[in-house]
Amino acid sequence: MSAPKRFLGLELGGSRRTAVVCLEYTSRGEKVFLAATHAQLRGTHEETADEILIRTVNELKPDLIGVDAPLTFPPCLVCDVASCPGVGGCPKESVRWMREESARRHWSKAKFPPPYTHRPIDLLMRGRWQDDSPMPIPAEEAFGSGRAPLTARMSYLRKHLACKNLLEVSPRFALAGIAEWYGISTRELRRCRDMEHGAENRFTILNKVAEKNVAPELPHVFLYMTDVVSLAKDLSSFDALLCALMGVYAELGLLEAPELDPSWGHVAKPARPKEVRNQDTWRDL
Numbered sequence: 001m002s003a004p005k006r007f008l009g010l011e012l013g014g015s016r017r018t019a020v021v022c023l024e025y026t027s028r029g030e031k032v033f034l035a036a037t038h039a040q041l042r043g044t045h046e047e048t049a050d051e052i053l054i055r056t057v058n059e060l061k062p063d064l065i066g067v068d069a070p071l072t073f074p075p076c077l078v079c080d081v082a083s084c085p086g087v088g089g090c091p092k093e094s095v096r097w098m099r100e101e102s103a104r105r106h107w108s109k110a111k112f113p114p115p116y117t118h119r120p121i122d123l124l125m126r127g128r129w130q131d132d133s134p135m136p137i138p139a140e141e142a143f144g145s146g147r148a149p150l151t152a153r154m155s156y157l158r159k160h161l162a163c164k165n166l167l168e169v170s171p172r173f174a175l176a177g178i179a180e181w182y183g184i185s186t187r188e189l190r191r192c193r194d195m196e197h198g199a200e201n202r203f204t205i206l207n208k209v210a211e212k213n214v215a216p217e218l219p220h221v222f223l224y225m226t227d228v229v230s231l232a233k234d235l236s237s238f239d240a241l242l243c244a245l246m247g248v249y250a251e252l253g254l255l256e257a258p259e260l261d262p263s264w265g266h267v268a269k270p271a272r273p274k275e276v277r278n279q280d281t282w283r284d285l
Contacts, residue, residue, distance in 0.1 A: 002027055005251060006035060008062035008163070009244030011171075011236045012069045012150050018042075018053060019236035022060045023221075023244040025251060030219040032248055034227050036060055039237045050153075054160045064165045064250065066243035069154035070142035071168045072265045076116035077143065087115060094120050094264045101127065117143040121265030125173065129269070134179060134186050137172045142265070169246045169268045171239035175205070177270030178245075181218060182208040193235065203232035209245075217254060221245070246270075 004026040011019040022036040038056055043049040057065070075094045087095065095115050102112050105127045113123055118141040125139035140147045158166060179189055184205055192201040210223040223231075231237050246268040249255050258266045 005064075006060060006062040007244045007247030007251070008057060008060055008065045009169075009240035009242065009247070010057065010065055010067040010069075011240040011243065012067065012153055012157075013236050013239075017236040018049065019234065019240040020053070020056055020060075021231075021237060021240040021244045022062060023241075023248060025219065025248050032219050032221045032245075034223060037227075037230065037237055037240075039230075039234050050157060050160075054157065058162045062163050062247075064167060064247040065161065065163050066167045066169045066245075066247040066268065067154060068169055068171055068239055068243055069150040070119070070147060070265070071154065071158075071166055072119055072121075072142070072263060073151070074115050074117055074119050074141075074143055075264075076114075087112070090115070094261070097260070097264070098123055113141065117141045117148075119265035120260050121267055124259060125170065125267065129173060133173070133176050135176065135189055137170075137176060139170075139173075167243075167247055167250060167268055168266060169243040171242040174242045174246050174268060174270065178209075178249075180272070181270070182211070182214055184208055192238075198235065199232050202235070202238050203228060206232055206238075206241075217252070219248065219252065 004024045007023045007025060009021040009023070011017065018041045020036070020038040020041065021034070024033045024035040025031070041049060041053050041056065043052065075092050079092065085091070087099070090096070097120055098113065098115055098118070101120070101123050113126070122139065122141045130136060130139070142148070142151050175184070175192070176189060178184070188201045188205055191197045192205060194201070206223060206228045209221050210228065212220050231241055246255065249270060250268065254271055256269045256271045260266070
């Protein structure tokens with residue numbers, strides 16, 4: 001029997017929202033256990049928040065880290081062309097693809113996502129992935145005002161993490177992608193981030209994820225009720241769990257293959273299992 005593997009989820013939402021969740025997967029019985037949870041990792045007089053985070057992650061010794069932060073940069077930020085020809089004349093394949101995708105989506109020049117803030121994968125999430133989603137999902141660009149600090153922070157952190165096997169995750173798209181697997185309704189998806197009803201809906205979602213015999217392809221995610229309650233109460237920990245789960249699903253071949261060159265950005269996207277129970281629950285309740 002092979003040794004259990006550890007999959008860590010990392011949510012980098014700020015000093016009060018940074019969270020780590022570590023899952024342990026064993027092929028015996030196809031089970032997933034919660035190995036560790038660390039919420040609200042903040043600095044002290046002796047250590048910075050990043051030093052504590054790096055030490056915490058390295059001590060857990062994960063085989064893969066799923067992280068809610070961009071792992072690649074927009075084309076313009078990694079360009080070494082001395083004289084820029086502009087977006088319209090840029091010969092880079094990634095930018096050319098972005099121009100073509102914008103034309104396919106019938107976006108006007110006024111709405112063209114600039115390649116100094118957007119990556120090709122950001123256009124996919126803003127466009128085609130929305131078509132596949134059960135509900136509209138906010139898709140922020142890698143170097144927009146909300147994500148740029150996380151991109152920069154992750155660029156620094158990855159140099160100090162012992163595990164170099166990283167997977168970029170969007171918790172919102174990850175949850176929407178597994179909703180049909182677990183019979184999660186669009187109402188629960190919409191409300192799981194509400195200030196008033198969020199914890200209640202996250203509690204319901206986690207209980208569905210922890211059910212046995214959901215589908216033959218899916219492992220049993222074993223969660224104690226105390227784990228469900230604590231994860232439901234803290235949105236950052238909930239997102240970190242989703243990041244860790246995407247690592248497990250990657251191990252089991254339950255994620256779609258990259259649609260683009262991975263250097264253009266790749267975000268975990270759940271595939272559709274052959275058999276899913278509770279098909280009739282996939283509706284707007």
